[in-house]
Amino acid sequence: MPELPEVEVVRRGLARWVTGRTIEDVQILDARSLRRHVAGPEDFIGTVAGSRVRDVVRRGKFLWLILEEPGRASDSPHVALMAHLGMSGQLLIEDPEAPAEKHLKVRLGLSAAHGDDGAALPTELRFVDQRIFGGMFVTELEPTPDHLPGGLGDGLLPLIPHQAAHIARDPLDTVFSMEAFHDRLRARRTGLKRALLDQGLISGIGNIYADEALWAAKMHYARPTDTMRRPDTHRIVDAVTSVMTRALDAGGTSFDALYVNVNGSSGYFARELRAYGRAGLPCSRCAAEGRATLIRREAFMGRSSSVCPRCQPRPRNART
Known part of the structure; x- marks a missing residue:
């Protein structure tokens, strides 16, 4: 199972490629990868589609995207899209024209964006999982018990998903004591x-x-x-x-x-x-x-x- 360095490598990649972009489209190819989203696939799509990625945060092996929902003030993010990699989960940035991976489970279509060199960035985030031990789900954010940042990210908001609140800080966390x-x-x-x-x-x-x-x-x-x-x-x-x-x-x-x-x-x-x-x-x-x-x-x-x-x-x- 991926440990902190592997998850942090993924976080840094996501932060570079998806922060500030809107998730315009959601396609579920295998609902088993949403089994942790108890409200079901339609609710998942309804929450994620149209949301803007404010930040990508990690605590320990937990990874989440802070979402700004349409019509909600940007200074009070409410939900996070959590990605649990499990034994074989992968988050890949691809062009929509790229062939689908054999174990592709979820597609997230991203708004257009350009890199520092002016080149267009890929517009698809894919969740691939061979063994289906991982998954994605949306969850509410809550204040951190210590009022310090929830994890390692750029925004450093004092918010954390309930599912990660019991996890201790890791040695790379800026507020690790x-x-x-x-x-x-x-x-x-x-x-x-x-x-x-x-x-x-x-x-x-x-x-x-x-x-x-x-x-x-x-x-x-x-x-x-x-x-x-x-x-x-x-x-x-x-x-x-x-x-x-x-x-x-x-x-x-x-x-x-x-x-x-x-x-x-x-x-x-x-x-x-x-x-x-x-x-x-x-x-x-x-x-x-x-x-x-x-x-x-x-x-x-x-x-x-x-x-x-x-x-x-x-x-x-x-x-x-």
């Missing part, structure tokens, strides 16, 4: 990786980037969170931030054709992975020091964790 996270982390009394994967504690981190950050910080996934000192918390958050920033620069991590950006291109951060998926291969840090240590794959929460047994020794009081 290291101190608040440290206090909540120590109070959790669990294993460190389990805490990093808890979207109610810190959002956007999945199995890939948790393993990479723990390797970078030289911490074991089973370290008890109540033993974390402030410098330790800073070290793991800095590692998460660094790994995710590098992944963003590489366009995200793609292991197959299911994750792509809005132009259909895959990310290539998989080439830079140091722990995840490298079981049985030498630890690059150990190798640089002349030591032959192999990355180990260990069972964790029904999945696995990839660790270097030398760089990341298992603590005696381990918690998983």
Whole structure:
């Protein structure tokens, strides 16, 4: 499933291509992709068609377009179009003449616009989903509990969809609080990786980037969170931030054709992975020091964790 960097790559692409444009037409090719919109396809079309995209916002792995509805004051946006990518969801910017993708589910026709070079921009936003675990739905916005921006975007409005209100802020959020996270982390009394994967504690981190950050910080996934000192918390958050920033620069991590950006291109951060998926291969840090240590794959929460047994020794009081 896409993690924060992959969703942020999509958000940035959408922000560039659709912000300020009006959704003029909506075509539903497979109503299963609207199953989260409980009012049904006709209500979805009636709400979305004619609305202007004010901003594209992300918190953790949640992504939404803030819509300005026809006849409603632009300074008080009311609804958001949420896009849940699931395992294989894709949001693609295309020309209407481009052949339809095999798993195309929803078409959104956009108003005409031109880029900085004067060239006409594509006028179709397509939602493609092979496995149909993702989907789109419209939901109301509500004030954020802390009165701070709902997520990462250009408008920075203190509004958030109800479905994302329980999600904690992520390390790339401009108002992420290291101190608040440290206090909540120590109070959790669990294993460190389990805490990093808890979207109610810190959002956007999945199995890939948790393993990479723990390797970078030289911490074991089973370290008890109540033993974390402030410098330790800073070290793991800095590692998460660094790994995710590098992944963003590489366009995200793609292991197959299911994750792509809005132009259909895959990310290539998989080439830079140091722990995840490298079981049985030498630890690059150990190798640089002349030591032959192999990355180990260990069972964790029904999945696995990839660790270097030398760089990341298992603590005696381990918690998983």
